[in-house]
Amino acid sequence: MSQIITRTDIVKSTKDLLEKTFPGCFFYADEVKENFKKPCFFIGIISTSRPQTKEFTEKEVTIYVTYYPKDSNRKQSHYMDVFEKIFTAVGRGIHVNDRFLHVDAVSDDTAGEDNDILRVSINITYLEAIDRSSEETTTDTLDEVAMETKIKEL
Secondary structure, eight states: OOOOOOHHHHHHHHHHHHHHHSTTOEEEETTOOSSOOSSEEEEEEEEEEEEOSSSEEEEEEEEEEEEEOOGGGOSHHHHHHHHHHHHHHHTTEEEETTEEEEEEEEEEEEETTTTOEEEEEEEEEEEEEOOOTTSOOOOOOOOOOOOOOOOOOO
């Protein structure tokens, strides 16, 4: 059985992939708020889990990649190039541990007072087996039920 994929695993794999695509850029986690060097990427993630069966959970993650360019590259054409490189890098999916997670969608927008911050969202949905190894394996089952019914006459 495949090992459980954590959000940290997904962020690390995304960072590793983007480091190969954008050599010379800096990478930060979302909690860094100041004193960062440009050009740089911030990588964050949010996730939702939905039980599907007793054995599987559907996980939906959105990876947020925020790009801050050098001041000299704060123009729309540069943002489009960066988006295309990210889109091409993630392609159909991302290798995480021993799994390949297919990408459902990649989208972008800009933020900031001057719309000079590129934000790319990468959506991934996958199934994961529920680890039941820590659950107690002895269970009682109900073999037979005896019922008595009394009818009250009016």
